[in-house]
Amino acid sequence: MKIIKLLILLFISLVSSISAIYCELKSIPVGPMIGSLIAGISIPYLFPSIVDLTDNENWKSSQRKLIRAGILRKETAIRISFAYLFRIKVDGKYFLVQNSRTKKYQPVGGAYKFTEQEEAYLRDNIPVENDDRIPGNRITKRDYRLLVKNKYLRKFIRRFNKTQYRENIENLSREFMEEIFSTGILDKNLFGVLSYKYCGRHMTNVELSNVFCHYELLLADIVEVQLSDVQEDLFRNLMKTECDKYHFVTADEIKTLGVKFGTNELADNIANHTPKILSENTDELILRNKYKEMITVRL
Numbered sequence: 001m002k003i004i005k006l007l008i009l010l011f012i013s014l015v016s017s018i019s020a021i022y023c024e025l026k027s028i029p030v031g032p033m034i035g036s037l038i039a040g041i042s043i044p045y046l047f048p049s050i051v052d053l054t055d056n057e058n059w060k061s062s063q064r065k066l067i068r069a070g071i072l073r074k075e076t077a078i079r080i081s082f083a084y085l086f087r088i089k090v091d092g093k094y095f096l097v098q099n100s101r102t103k104k105y106q107p108v109g110g111a112y113k114f115t116e117q118e119e120a121y122l123r124d125n126i127p128v129e130n131d132d133r134i135p136g137n138r139i140t141k142r143d144y145r146l147l148v149k150n151k152y153l154r155k156f157i158r159r160f161n162k163t164q165y166r167e168n169i170e171n172l173s174r175e176f177m178e179e180i181f182s183t184g185i186l187d188k189n190l191f192g193v194l195s196y197k198y199c200g201r202h203m204t205n206v207e208l209s210n211v212f213c214h215y216e217l218l219l220a221d222i223v224e225v226q227l228s229d230v231q232e233d234l235f236r237n238l239m240k241t242e243c244d245k246y247h248f249v250t251a252d253e254i255k256t257l258g259v260k261f262g263t264n265e266l267a268d269n270i271a272n273h274t275p276k277i278l279s280e281n282t283d284e285l286i287l288r289n290k291y292k293e294m295i296t297v298r299l
Contacts, residue, residue, distance in 0.1 A: 057286065059217055062205035063153065072215065074151040078206060079131060079216035082144035082160060084172050085109035087199065087224040087277040090235040093248040094278075097179050099271060105247045105258070106271035109220075110175045111143040118142075118165035126152050126159060133212040153206075153217070169198055172223060173297045181299075185245055186234055188299055195226040195296045200285025202276045220276050222285060226294055251278055 066072040086108040088095040096105035114122075119142060122128050131145040144166070148156045160166070167174065173194050181188040199222040209216045227235070239248055249258070249270065255278075258270035275281060282288070 057203065059203050059205055060154070062207065063150070066206060066215070067150070072150045072206070074149065076150040076215065077129070077147040078150055078153050079133065079209065079212060079214040080144065080146050080148055080153075080156070080219070081111060081131070081216065082219040083109060083111045084167070084175070084221040084223060085273075085277050086172075086176060086196065087222060087279070088227075088235070089224075089279070090227070090232055090239070090248065093239075093250055094254060094274075095235060095238075096247050096249060096270065096274065097183070097185070098245055098247075102271065104269055104271045105249070106274050107277045108176055108179045109172075110179075111140075111145050112167045113142050113174070114144065114163075114166040115142070118163055121159075121163070121165070126156050128156070133214065147214075150215075169221070169223075169291055170295060171297050172196070173299055177299060183245055185238065185243075190234060191231060191299065192228065193296050193298050195228075195294055196223040197226060197294050198222075198291035199224050199282055200288035200290075202281075202285055218273075220273065222277055222282075251280065254278060 063072065072078075088108060095108070097108055098104070099106050127149065129147040131143075131147060134140060134145060144160070176194055177188065180186050181191070202218075202220045202222060204216075204218040206215055206217050208214070238246065254270055254274050257268040257272060257274070259266055259268050
């Protein structure tokens with residue numbers, strides 16, 4: 001669409017400019033004025049259209065629109081929350097765990113963490129502040145939940161994509177261990193190795209959050225756990241026992257966020273970011289072919 005728009009504007013600008021010059025040379029009355037008028041209207045739109053071609057992801061386009069509208073300034077703080085989420089499916093149902101804060105059910109996973117080296121790099125090169133909407137503590141220390149100035153947002157994301165000083169796809173076991181083994185849901189010694197495949201990345205537009213009252217950008221890398229037969233049986237055994245720590249839910253239950261229409265159970269007990277892990281939404285993810293090999297981590 002951007003290319004078509006650019007080509008149309010380019011065509012109109014060239015034709016009108018050439019027509020104006022031709023009419024001027026041939027002394028055709030009114031022609032130069034009309035050609036110049038049309039060119040004067042189209043050319044100012046041509047250059048922004050060329051710039052728009054550099055916005056190769058939706059979030060970049062949304063950011064630029066807000067800047068052009070005068071809503072985002074260079075110093076505007078953008079809240080970023082960058083996470084990874086595990087898709088765990090057993091017999092057609094998705095395994096979710098309870099969030100300790102909200103008590104809602106959500107995928108295993110959480111915010112990426114960065115190291116002291118990355119903290120030092122950001123301090124010297126890309127000034128950031130801790131997310132002031134979520135209380136900081138030992139658990140949330142060095143989470144990728146930060147406030148980044150709008151003028152640094154693209155630089156920050158380029159750095160996130162290339163730095164080795166953060167949790168990376170090669171080992172995303174921390175949240176898995178904390179939320180499944182440390183909580184006593186499963187026994188680490190019985191589980192064995194953790195194997196998973198990268199499905200792709202979900203990124204929102206830069207938009208105003210109704211909850212946090214900040215313009216924000218949310219990123220979630222989706223990985224699907226490749227369960228062995230033994231591991232599948234461990235999860236099947238969990239299905240036999242009711243427990244507040246976890247739930248097995250269908251895709252339809254996730255789509256409704258747990259609301260049971262037609263009943264008196266209208267509470268949404270599933271977190272609103274959970275639909276990102278649905279298999280049917282994989283085609284909405286970007287970077288789907290970035291990592292093709294299965295990754296195995298010894299726990």
